[in-house]
Amino acid sequence: MALINCKECNAEVSDKAKTCPKCGTTLRVPKRGVVGKIIKYSFIAFNLLMLWWMIAGVGGAAETIDASASEAEQAGAAIGTGLGAMMIMVIWVFGDIVLGLLVLFTRPK
Structure with missing residues (x-):
């Protein structure tokens, strides 16, 4: 499981996450x-x-x-x-x- 940066808040999140846990931005749409x-x-x-x-x-x-x-x-x-x-x-x-x-x-x- 790799880490990517959120587009909005630049926080590190999992590449499997659908939303950023910090700011709630949608990272990927299933x-x-x-x-x-x-x-x-x-x-x-x-x-x-x-x-x-x-x-x-x-x-x-x-x-x-x-x-x-x-x-x-x-x-x-x-x-x-x-x-x-x-x-x-x-x-x-x-x-x-x-x-x-x-x-x-x-x-x-």
Whole structure:
């Protein structure tokens, strides 16, 4: 472990220190590793995909409901849309929990 000088107060501090213990100046900013970046962008992409899936699914179901000939077909399409939207939400929540924990565990230290 080497000693370096603080930029602000010129005190000797460890090269591993994030801040100067004397004046509190930030010496180095931790960065996310390659795996951490991949997981972070996977989390963002997953949320965008799920949002698109929800909008496209409900929008497509609305067209089916409007094109239905009888009230029974409309009711069935509405129930199916509700079940499909609920399934998407369940997948979304569980996916966010798993990927969110991975993002949390791969954050810079």
